[in-house]
Structures are given as C-alpha cells and as structure tokens.
Amino acid sequence: MKERGILLVVSGFAGSGKGTLMKELLKRYDNYALSVSATTRSPRPGEINGVDYFFVTTENFENMVAKNELLEHAKYVSNYYGTPRGYVEEQLQAGKDVLLEIEIQGALIIKEKYPEALLLFVIPPSVQEVYGRLKKRGTETKEVIASRMRRAKEEAEMIGRYDYLIINDDLDTCVQTLHHVVMSAHCAVFRNYDTINKIKRQFVDFLEGE
C-alpha cells in the first residue's frame, strides 16, 4: 500500500510569491498535486475547468456545502470559493503530497479537520519588499495597496498559529526549503508506525528462526 501523502497548506501575504512557489514545486518534483478549488465565478479566458478551478453553479456549490463535500468555503464579493474534500482525499490516498494555497481563516479550518496537515506561511524578506511587490504589479490603486498592507499587518499576528515560516528571498532556495519540509514530515515517527511494527515482527520471526 502506498504511503498516504501529506497535506501542505500554504498561506502568505499578498506579494509573497506563493503562487510561483507552488508552480515550481509541481514542475520540479513529481510527488506533488495542487488542490483545485471549486468556484461559482465564471471562467476567465484561458481558464480550464478542473485545472484552474472546478467551475460550478451556485446551486451545485450550495449542494456541496450541504453534503459536507467542502473542507472549507468562503464568499468573496458575490462568488463562492471552496476546497473540495473529494479531490484532496483522492490525491492523498494515491500518495501525492497535496499543495493547498489558501488564506489564513481557511488554513485554520483545514488544520482542525486534518491535524496532521502542515501549515506553512510565506513572507517576503521585509515589509518594504511586500510593499514593493504590490506596487510593481501596477494594477492596484494606492488605496488598494494601503488596505492590503493593513491586512498583511493583521495576518502577521496569525503566523504563530502556523507550523513553518519560509522567507521567500530567493525562489530556488525557497522551493528547496518547501520540499525539505514535506520530505522531512514523511520521516516523522508518527507517520511510520507501520514500518516500525513490521521491523519488530521481523525481529521476532528472525530470532525464533535462530
């Protein structure tokens, strides 16, 4: 039986580069799968159903909520977003390490449902860098940037609830570090009781055979 995968929940300030990190992990290593969210918003040009999102109707979405098929969900503006339990479970069972990029409230709900999930928070090397990255996007007004900075300040108060903190100063190092965290978690003794029990039985058999 293949060992169950690890659920890695990734949050971070706007502009922390966490999206790029996820993409790089998927590209470099074959043990990862990205959790795909369900949403009621319309697909944008180029977005593919089942890859970028599972695009569903509001009725479908509310049905999923009612049937407890979402690990967490939230409403932004007038659209629902949620994490389908089925997809995550399927990937974990197949032995894939599942990456789930999600904001803090969602991450803490996931941790309640999957206490063995790893919560990882990504920060840029400095607050100036957070500001700089938001400004560089060029798509947001000064007021939107200021509100994102205030939000990031509030988010910083929650980092203590996470398991790991990663500073994204260099993409390559940061991708490696994320990979270290997941690979290390696979070796935790509490995830290897089957192996330990197997070796104990082997010793008994071996010594009886002597």
Place this chain on the structure above:
Amino acid sequence: MKERGILLVVSGFAGSGKGTLMKELLKRYDNYALSVSATTRSPRPGEINGVDYFFVTTENFENMVAKNELLEHAKYVSNYYGTPRGYVEEQLQAGKDVLLEIEIQGALIIKEKYPEALLLFVIPPSVQEVYGRLKKRGTETKEVIASRMRRAKEEAEMIGRYDYLIINDDLDTCVQTLHHVVMSAHCAVFRNYDTINKIKRQFVDFLEGE
C-alpha cells in the same frame, strides 16, 4: 546574530550505516559539526585527540562528571565515554547543526536536557539486512552477532520515543533525507519568533509612516 544551530541526535542498530551517514553529511554540507566524545580509553593508532575523541584521564573524566560538564556519560567495559557540553554548546551558538551519534539511553538523556533536539533513528531496510551487515564485517563471532541481533530487537521497542525514522536503503537518498530533516526544522515557527516579531514591528513602522 547568527541563528542557533540544531542538535541532531542519531541512533540506529549496529550495521545501520549511521557512521557513514554522518561522514557524508559533513562532507557534502558546511552547516554541520560532529560532536566529539570524551573517553578514558587509549587512542588507537591514527586516532587524533579532539577529532576522533577527546582523550582524557579517568581523574579528568570524573572531574567533568562532577562539574556537570557532560551532557551524558556511560561506562563500557572499563572505559568511560561522554558527551562534553561545552563543545556542543559552542558549535550550536556558532550556528552549526551538531550531529551526535549515540545509543538510545544517551539519546533520551540528551532529549531531556535539550527538548528542541531532534532524535533520529536509522534502520536498514530489513532485519535480514541488519544480520547481513553484521556478518559482512567478518570481525564478530556468531555468538556476538546473535547477541547484537537480540539487542537490536530490544532497541526497536524504543523507536517510538524518537522524532524521525530513516530507512537507510540508499546512502545518497538517506543523506539527503537527513539534510531535509535538519533544514526543515530550521523553518519551524517556534524557532523563528525573532523574525516574526521583526516583521510585525516593520509593519507598525511602515503604516505609521504612511
């Protein structure tokens, strides 16, 4: 100030190859230092004081014990062996990740004194492999091998007290995995409160400056 290093305590069955693993870690990465034990036994040809062991007199050793200068110590046959606290502390303070190869009783004593130390147990892929490696050494009698196997069986009962389990089936993979464990531990949130507090202060300063 340099971040404090991590103390990695490594145990494993006789023949688990843990000595080779330590050597490879030291060779491949520059973040490690190997803890050097103190002993009252005489140096063997080629052994260097301060590298292989700190060779001390029984009087010196008993003095170290009395002054609480050893993290743990034990007597094998008629010789003392112990882990000097000073060397380990010095290396940790210098930011080095300290490797300490030690048997189970010693490892558990270290964990009491350094609760943040990582305890890692190395096993060969199978019990047959443990036996095979002991036999291959060619230096031990059949009776000695049998007694080591019985000892390994007892040791297997203690793996649950460790933090990590590593299966040494391939040296290269195994060295990488050990490195994953240490690098990952550096990112644990509880080891990064200074960074988190710094970023919180930066946000306050930044938003006051707006």
